[in-house]
Amino acid sequence: MKEHYFDDLKTGDRFKSEPLNVTVKEVVEFAHKFDPQMFHLSRKRAERSIFKGLIASGWHTAAMSMRLFVRTLNFTEGAIGLGVDELRWPNTVRPGDVLMVETKIVKMRPSKSRPGHGIIRLRNVTTNHRGEVVQTMLASAMVPKRGKQEAER
Amino acid sequence: MKEHYFDDLKTGDRFKSEPLNVTVKEVVEFAHKFDPQMFHLSRKRAERSIFKGLIASGWHTAAMSMRLFVRTLNFTEGAIGLGVDELRWPNTVRPGDVLMVETKIVKMRPSKSRPGHGIIRLRNVTTNHRGEVVQTMLASAMVPKRGKQEAER
Numbered sequence: 001m002k003e004h005y006f007d008d009l010k011t012g013d014r015f016k017s018e019p020l021n022v023t024v025k026e027v028v029e030f031a032h033k034f035d036p037q038m039f040h041l042s043r044k045r046a047e048r049s050i051f052k053g054l055i056a057s058g059w060h061t062a063a064m065s066m067r068l069f070v071r072t073l074n075f076t077e078g079a080i081g082l083g084v085d086e087l088r089w090p091n092t093v094r095p096g097d098v099l100m101v102e103t104k105i106v107k108m109r110p111s112k113s114r115p116g117h118g119i120i121r122l123r124n125v126t127t128n129h130r131g132e133v134v135q136t137m138l139a140s141a142m143v144p145k146r147g148k149q150e151a152e153r
Numbered sequence: 154m155k156e157h158y159f160d161d162l163k164t165g166d167r168f169k170s171e172p173l174n175v176t177v178k179e180v181v182e183f184a185h186k187f188d189p190q191m192f193h194l195s196r197k198r199a200e201r202s203i204f205k206g207l208i209a210s211g212w213h214t215a216a217m218s219m220r221l222f223v224r225t226l227n228f229t230e231g232a233i234g235l236g237v238d239e240l241r242w243p244n245t246v247r248p249g250d251v252l253m254v255e256t257k258i259v260k261m262r263p264s265k266s267r268p269g270h271g272i273i274r275l276r277n278v279t280t281n282h283r284g285e286v287v288q289t290m291l292a293s294a295m296v297p298k299r300g301k302q303e304a305e306r
Contacts, residue, residue, distance in 0.1 A: 034216035036223055037231040049231065058234045059219050063187035063212045070189055078190040078202065081211045084240040 003076045006118035006145045009105050017068035017101040019129075022056060024095040030060040056093040061135050065126045068101040075143045082119070082140040091132045098129040106138070117142050156229045159271035159298045162258050170221035170254040172282075175209060177248040183213040209246040214288050218279045221254040228296045235272070235293040244285045251282040259291070270295045 024043070031040030035057035038045040046054040056064075073079065093099065107121035119142055126135035177196070184193035188210035191198040199207040209217075226232065246252065260274035272295055279288035 030216075034220045036220070037228075039231055050233070057219070058237075059212070059216045063183075063216065066210070066212050067187045067189070075190075078192055080203070081242060083242070084211075085238055087237040087240060089234060089236070 001071055001074045003074050004143075005076060006108070006120070006143045009108060009120065011105055011108055013105045015072050015103045017072040017103075019098045019100050020064055020068055022064070022093055022095055022097045022099060024054065027054060027056045027060065027093075027095055030063070031057055035059055051092060054095060056095075058087075058089045058135075061089060061093045061099075061126065062087065062137075064099055065101050065124060065135055065137075068099065068126075069103055069124055072101065073103065077144045079120075079141040079143045082142060085138045087135070087137040089135055091128070091134045093128065093134050097134075099126055099134065100128075101126050111142060114142070116147075117144050119143075154224055154227045156227050157296075158229060159261070159273070159296045162261060162273065164258055164261055166258045168225050168256040170225040170256075172251045172253050173217055173221055175217070175246055175248055175250045175252060177207065180207060180209045180213065180248055183216070184210055188212055204245060207248060209248075211240075211242045211288075214242060214246045214252075214279065215240065215290075217252055218254050218277060218288055218290075221252065221279075222256055222277055225254065225256065230297045232273075232294040232296045235295060238291045240288070240290040242288050244281070244287045246281065246287050250287075252279055252287065253281075254279050264295060267295070269300075270297050272296075 028041060039049040039051050039055055040057045043054045102125050104123045105120055106123050109119050111117040111119055119140060121138065121140050124137050124139065125133060128134050181194060184190070192202040192204050192208055193210045196207045255278045257276045258273055259276050262272050264270040264272050272293060274291065274293050277290050277292065278286055281287050
């Protein structure tokens, strides 16, 4: 994917990620490490839950969405997350789903404290292969401008 | 840890998690899978970054905090995350840090659609071993009442 700096973006820009397959193995592995609840841990026990089957942790969906976002925007020197608002999981994520993230740049401003950086406000929407929305969020991130080294020296 | 149902909680209740050690291996592993940016991936490259050393992805901090929260509250039949607001990372998390989560129940109400469940609004604050706050968030979760099976049949 093309590398990006703050300077390359403008309000209203949209980006689509590549697809990502959700596997049983990864859903269960993530759950064991970070969200050990029965509807994330075991197919059998998940079938008796309210979800009638294994679902991914919302934090796993968030992490997979981050992966897709990072690879799509590909900020040369990294995007530093400042905060996230209105993180929602309107539909469940299940093994076999294929996820995709669409990013929209909603606001941009220069950083006051770091003249070599800018702050972007973005909306990320994660959908599955049936087009159902599985996650929405707003986030702010600090990203470097071109020639940042000079500006902050 | 003691098991909990909705009925066991009241507004204002506070819970403290056990401690969790942050290791280089896990920071780098998470980054490779979910947040492949240089300040999370490699000690060497991270030293040349704005952070002057390896830091954990904010989503890794969120996932570790979930683990601590789940084990502390230990909802017998699981807590279903409805959404998260004002997720912030005011200080970095680095290998060697020891994290702890404090949960405060800020609001409780019965679920309208599911009489066997209640909705809790909670604030989770994650701190390191120096008492610095590394993450704050507000979340809503649906948790079962005692005898839910009967109520929803």
